[in-house]
Amino acid sequence: MLELRSLDAGYGSFQALFGINLEVRAGEAVGVIGPNGAGKTTLMRVISGLIRPTEGSITMEGRDVVATPAHRIVDLGIAHVPENRRLFPRLTVDDNLKMGAYMPGARAKYAERLEFVFDLFPRMKERRSQMAGTLSGGEQQMCAIGRALMSDPKLLLLDEPSAGLAPVVVQQVFELVKRIRSGGLTVLIVEQNVQQVLKVVDRAYLLEAGTIRASGTSEEMMKNDTIKQAYLGV
């Protein structure tokens, strides 16, 4: 579904990603793990067009993502839940969700999508007329995921969904990711919480200093000695 081939990217003269090869197949959940500053967020931003790669290619179902204007990438079926959620704090939950359905294709399905999101997050229905900035951290994460789901995506990019949340809420967020997956959605998730994310995904990549150091199924990654020592603490 999504294919990255020898991708370089960075900010100005600073290069953050070096020759990344990565693939996400339809129906899969794939994790990208690695330490702070490894380039995980840059990877997500380059896929959704917030920054442009300096080298290499990205294709989504055979279509060239790099050649697509940033605001048209949603139309390819890619929805990005950005780092720190980035809700519109002084818009209501309803209006935040409405922004997720901005593209003409999504507008036509607005009512249906809203019902889907409210089914998934009943809490959002209760809070729909509340300003997004007044929600708790967990609720904000639900709202951010809900906003991305409003565009009826094929591929959901999740950037550190557990960041800044209480342990109990982290558990809930990963439960949600499982439920979203079971609905047939393809997920690419970036996480520092390696232990949790490996329970949810089928395969994972280890990203360190801007390069892919290891990849494999979740079981293989859990048995990998480097990952065990550096990230799982066993």
Next chain:
Amino acid sequence: MQAFLDTFDIYLLEAVVNGILLGGVLALLALGLNLIFGVIDVTWICYAELVMIGMYGMYYMVQVFGLPYWAAAPIAILQVAALGAALHYIVIAPLLTAPPINQLLATGGVLFILQSFATVAFGIDFRNLGIRLPVLAIGDMHFSYSRLLAFVAALLGMLAIYFFMKRTYTGTAIRAVAQDRQIMSLMGVDTKRIYLITSALGGALAGLAACLLVLQYDVHPFVGLSFGPITFLICVLGGLGNFVGGFIAAFVFAQIISLGGLYSDLEWGYVLAFAFFIVMMFIRPAGLLARRS
């Protein structure tokens, strides 16, 4: 009714009502300027000069080409909306990432260009539509229909903007851009297009104000100076970019001008308003409704 009115100082009451009527148009102007500032983060110093161009548009359509007022008004609004979009496209868009002072100076340059253009093209004569609307008399108080009309039309204009911003996808996107412009492309929103629409809306509001003001004031190349500075102060007093604050501040300022004019000359009303502004800047530097961070 008469007995009720007799118990008041009717001149005071008349001044208060006229202040409210003036507040409507000032609020309309402030909304336009706030819209631009809140969304694009740019101050159109030349905002009142767009109004001036709109007033000339009305003058030419009504007096020279003989169009009826009601037919000319929508054309003038569209004309100034197009001017607003052009201002953004030609002057602001290339300077979006430039320091704010450069943007300010650029729109200041446009102010002088528009004034000079008007002087060359239209001359320095004072012109008017030649339409004199009747005066409404309630007891001993007199209110001009042109002011009443301006007040009602300004409120309707603001109401239209309110519903546009609340109900439509584009309006919601305009409010969203004001809060986080970097991630708009993730929503599928083309920020450039939103800026252009917002600029056209700001222009349309200036156009509406022009249609209303041309009924009350003569137009000349420097007429913008009568509304520009006061509109800018209203926006700052209300908190730049804060729509509700601007609305309230417009009525506060209008009341000061109107009541100050009652007890002294109209010019003193303006002096009082500016003095009030300076005092308020010491008390609440971020505006009446400053957002607590």
